[in-house]
Amino acid sequence: MNIIAVQEPRDRRESGVAHILLSADAIQSRVRELAGEVDGWYPEATPLLVGVLTGAVSFMTDLMRAMRIPMVVDFMAVSSYGASTKSTGVVRILKDLNDEIEGRHVVVVEDIVDSGLTLQYLLDVLERRNPASLRVVALLKKEKADAIDVQVDLIGFTIPDEFVIGYGLDYAGEYRNLPYVAVLDPSAIRG
Numbered sequence: 337m338n339i340i341a342v343q344e345p346r347d348r349r350e351s352g353v354a355h356i357l358l359s360a361d362a363i364q365s366r367v368r369e370l371a372g373e374v375d376g377w378y379p380e381a382t383p384l385l386v387g388v389l390t391g392a393v394s395f396m397t398d399l400m401r402a403m404r405i406p407m408v409v410d411f412m413a414v415s416s417y418g419a420s421t422k423s424t425g426v427v428r429i430l431k432d433l434n435d436e437i438e439g440r441h442v443v444v445v446e447d448i449v450d451s452g453l454t455l456q457y458l459l460d461v462l463e464r465r466n467p468a469s470l471r472v473v474a475l476l477k478k479e480k481a482d483a484i485d486v487q488v489d490l491i492g493f494t495i496p497d498e499f500v501i502g503y504g505l506d507y508a509g510e511y512r513n514l515p516y517v518a519v520l521d522p523s524a525i526r527g
């Protein structure tokens with residue numbers, strides 16, 4: 337993996353960047369590949385893509401525009417870490433889907449799988465609603481020995497177990513508008 341050092345922050349949004357892990361170009365080209373794979377899952381069906389707010393917004397919008405099959409989208413919001421960098425394991429639905437998913441082919445679009453707890457919770461909730469099928473595409477998965485063994489059908493990048501920001505991912509709500517994925521500078525961690 338290429339680690340590109342950031343010498344000086346170029347603009348204010350880059351203040352918490354320690355170093356860039358995945359460039360905007362690398363992300364865009366991988367997202368196009370992922371879109372092709374998801375297209376291939378549904379030669380006839382029109383899948384429902386479920387984006388997990390807020391982190392998956394950048395990934396979702398790029399993925400859906402790179403897909404070439406008919407599809408529909410919906411979003412769910414679950415509780416996040418707030419100003420912590422560790423998962424609490426307690427997940428709450430903050431916003432549910434607008435429509436029923438019974439009999440639909442559902443693809444969960446996740447930004448990152450860390451401990452796997454959030455995704456596992458979400459899959460349990462969705463499975464109980466009897467979709468025709470349930471698949472998962474995650475842009476990032478952390479290399480983590482103690483992560484739970486959760487279903488992820490497609491992974492964009494496997495990354496080291498560090499807290500990352502950018503391309504939708506936040507720390508305390510900020511940095512989502514970075515076009516790349518970067519490691520958070522520890523000096524930017526509050527408290």
Ligand code: IMP
Nearest residue numbers: 391423449450451452453454499500505
């Ligand atoms: P998990 O439950 O530990 O797998 O965490 C999943 C959720 O936590 C993701 O959907 C993200 O919203 C958030 N998260 C996990 N790791 C990171 C990170 O490194 N940066 C930003 N958000 C993260």
